[in-house]
Amino acid sequence: MIIENVSSNKVFDGWHKQYTHQSAVLNCNMRFAIYLPPQATNNQKVPVLYWLSGLTCTDENFMQKAGAQRIAAELGVAIVAPDTSPRGEDVADDEGYDLGKGAGFYVNATEAPWSRHYQMYDYIVKELPELIESTFPVNEQRSIAGHSMGGHGALTIAMLNPDRYQSMSAFSPISNPMNCPWGQKAFTAYLGKDKAFWRIHDASELMRQAKRFVPAKVDQGESDDFLTEQLKPEMLEAAAKASGYPLEINLHQGYDHSYYFISSFIEAHLRFHATHLNK
């Protein structure tokens, strides 16, 4: 697989780099970003945290705004930030910000016109890690985290693949997409009207049924404008109680849905993942 480096910035003694590559799974050209901590340049393979972003984002939001590199450099963890959907002129799109480009929801679409490109689940679970692990000085220890739509993606992908991820975390995740407007719109478009196909991409459903556990941490701002209608962390918490899932969930007074919230608590997430990645 050919990948092309399109930018490099030294940051906290490591390197932030953007690459483009032709994705066979998504059938289009994709860009991702990687932060390689200083440890990764010294013939040492480091573990990887995958970060899944929210609606309207690209690979850039987290890398520019979260302030994660300082802690990743200390802990010796690489961070990979993929884009949030397939991209390109021939890729189907929607007028809304919450469907189509920038809104892939980390599922494999089965419905027209989406199914030709929108296979984000396979991209995140298989194709991208294969590319990362064959290209960069990283080992096969993986964790996954995300924000909002990406929090939904991180939790569902880790729970569907408990052998592949050491830990999972989310900021302000869409916790129960089957029962909120964002999730219902996206799942209807990508997966069709039969809700039987929605359940395996609903974090609360998966957590309630879980038999095998991935250590999990969730943070949510109490002044988040999307809290009540779209995010519903109480559904995730209830599901965790029902199955005994090892979920650490914390609410934070005054914090909103923005990267100002993420930047305030990203250090705790990285330290949480590092304890599981470096076992």
Add this chain to the structure above:
Amino acid sequence: MIIENVSSNKVFDGWHKQYTHQSAVLNCNMRFAIYLPPQATNNQKVPVLYWLSGLTCTDENFMQKAGAQRIAAELGVAIVAPDTSPRGEDVADDEGYDLGKGAGFYVNATEAPWSRHYQMYDYIVKELPELIESTFPVNEQRSIAGHSMGGHGALTIAMLNPDRYQSMSAFSPISNPMNCPWGQKAFTAYLGKDKAFWRIHDASELMRQAKRFVPAKVDQGESDDFLTEQLKPEMLEAAAKASGYPLEINLHQGYDHSYYFISSFIEAHLRFHATHLNK
């Protein structure tokens, strides 16, 4: 003076807020951002670091990308980030990114069509601090820092007002604008062709002639694309040697002109200013 709050985000237990106000000096409506650390909400007045941004920036770049709030919250220092030029439909502009809107260069323009609005020096030195100090729980201890064009602004403004600023610092400043294309273009437009009027806005000229000193820290990336043609830190270093100016200047191998560089070293700048602000 009426100011209007247009956004609020909790971050590291303090508040990032954006405000708009009618500027009498600039003759237009302006937006600025302030970070109020948690100490400022407890009936305690805190000192202020003014951050001047570079070409094309607004109040948002530093607040979103530098990762400064974590340290400001620890140190109890407020940060104010003004815009980089007057704004509005009736404000003169240029096709280039390096003149006009987003490129005020922190001088008082004397030449048409710029002089009607481009009075950024008076805005930064007088009008904005008066507004800040009469509105927020801050004291009159001030420091000033900036990046690129804003590094030029911070150094020149502090050296022209040594009684008003406790310390000054810059990332990748335009160190000798009289002798680089960015500075020559802007100074010719804003100040006219007579170079006698340029000298008081040239950091290297001011530092060479200085009799009174403001503690100064400058950091520069060695892989900065603008280093040789536009920034010329060697001119500043030579000026400091000539006058015995207390300038701490450091070059950093591999770092570029971006906020990835700033984020890597902003903690050292904030700690430097805090030692002078809290005397």
